[in-house]
Amino acid sequence: MAPQRRAATKAPEGNGAAERRNRSSTKKDRAPREVQRLWQRPWLRTAGLGAGFVLTALLLWSSLGADDGVAEVLARRGEVVAGRFIEVPCSEDYDSHRRFEGCTPRKCGRGVTDVVITREEAERIRSVAEKGLSLGGSDGGASILDLHSGALSVGKHFVNLYRYFGDKIQNIFSEEDFRLYREVRQKVQLTIAEAFGISASSLHLTKPTFFSRINSTEARTAHDEYWHAHVDKVTYGSFDYTSLLYLSNYLEDFGGGRFMFMEEGANKTVEPRAAPPSCRSSSQRGNFSSLPGRVSFFTSGSENLHRVEKVHWGTRYAITIAFSCNPDHGIEDPAFP
Ligand SMILES: O=C(O)CCC(=O)C(=O)O
Numbered sequence: 001m002a003p004q005r006r007a008a009t010k011a012p013e014g015n016g017a018a019e020r021r022n023r024s025s026t027k028k029d030r031a032p033r034e035v036q037r038l039w040q041r042p043w044l045r046t047a048g049l050g051a052g053f054v055l056t057a058l059l060l061w062s063s064l065g066a067d068d069g070v071a072e073v074l075a076r077r078g079e080v081v082a083g084r085f086i087e088v089p090c091s092e093d094y095d096s097h098r099r100f101e102g103c104t105p106r107k108c109g110r111g112v113t114d115v116v117i118t119r120e121e122a123e124r125i126r127s128v129a130e131k132g133l134s135l136g137g138s139d140g141g142a143s144i145l146d147l148h149s150g151a152l153s154v155g156k157h158f159v160n161l162y163r164y165f166g167d168k169i170q171n172i173f174s175e176e177d178f179r180l181y182r183e184v185r186q187k188v189q190l191t192i193a194e195a196f197g198i199s200a201s202s203l204h205l206t207k208p209t210f211f212s213r214i215n216s217t218e219a220r221t222a223h224d225e226y227w228h229a230h231v232d233k234v235t236y237g238s239f240d241y242t243s244l245l246y247l248s249n250y251l252e253d254f255g256g257g258r259f260m261f262m263e264e265g266a267n268k269t270v271e272p273r274a275a276p277p278s279c280r281s282s283s284q285r286g287n288f289s290s291l292p293g294r295v296s297f298f299t300s301g302s303e304n305l306h307r308v309e310k311v312h313w314g315t316r317y318a319i320t321i322a323f324s325c326n327p328d329h330g331i332e333d334p335a336f337p
């Protein structure tokens with residue numbers, strides 16, 4: 001070891017600087033021997049090994065489960081949130097857009113509810129996501145399917161599902177799938193309106209509205225880089241209120257992948273949670289899987305800067321449904337072609 005080699009070297013006599021060097025190195029070199037002596041004490045060795053084990057386990061846990069210092073969990077995977085709302089001051093982002101009184105956010109914030117979407121609805125909408133996304137898929141870790149425009153990730157690009165499959169799309173999706181989207185959208189719209197004290201009819205579904213499927217495959221294009229912090233109003237333009245319906249379970253279907261509101265020194269996380277795929281029997285379901293689908297919603301300005309942690313294992317499904325106050329940015333519900 002390097003300290004022992006230095007201790008064996010004698011400095012020439014009469015050289016003050018060398019002596020000072022020598023004195024200090026002798027003092028330093030005593031340390032390893034003392035450490036060795038201490039290390040020979042069994043209780044200390046056990047304590048040292050124990051501490052090492054705990055540290056390794058902590059590092060491993062943090063690398064599998066999270067990649068940010070987390071101060072607060074807004075919604076834990078195992079709890080049923082009956083409606084939690086946190087008000088935050090609005091950013092000025094809305095001032096640079098046309099204002100629609102009674103809709104454009106004056107009250108800003110973020111909410112989570114587990115009592116709006118039933119387990120059955122979450123399971124059914126997840127199977128729509130699965131069958132749609134199974135027709136394509138990005139080469140990187142993040143794939144999307146936009147039921148409104150038909151955009152589907154394939155390889156490093158997107159195709160228009162409706163154009164690509166033509167009439168055959170009717171063998172893939174059913175009227176029922178689109179009815180389900182509409183029902184879920186309506187429920188989310190009412191939830192947002194109530195939480196922010198606005199009329200549901202002032203909200204207009206806006207684009208893009210899409211399913212996302214994320215796994216741990218390395219990103220191939222910028223479209224796969226879902227983990228960057230962003231502001232939805234900046235990224236998507238028309239968004240005033242964003243909602244996310246989670247279709248898979250944190251730590252059961254995937255690790256990492258928590259949603260995070262970014263705040264100075266105190267990120268707030270939402271742990272995605274939904275029912276499992278209907279093909280699994282109830283005996284195979286984990287403890288949390290019988291719980292209903294989780295919806296998170298928030299005003300889309302920079303008061304709600306957010307990101308998604310990298311997914312470390314498994315597959316994460318979600319659907320983004322957003323609303324604009326500007327009727328010109330409104331779209332119809334996705335329709336059966
Ligand atoms: O999937 C999520 O949890 C968030 C997705 C997101 O931030 C977005 O679609 O803009």
Ligand SMILES: [Fe+2]
Pocket residue numbers: 230231232306
């Ligand atoms: Fe976002």
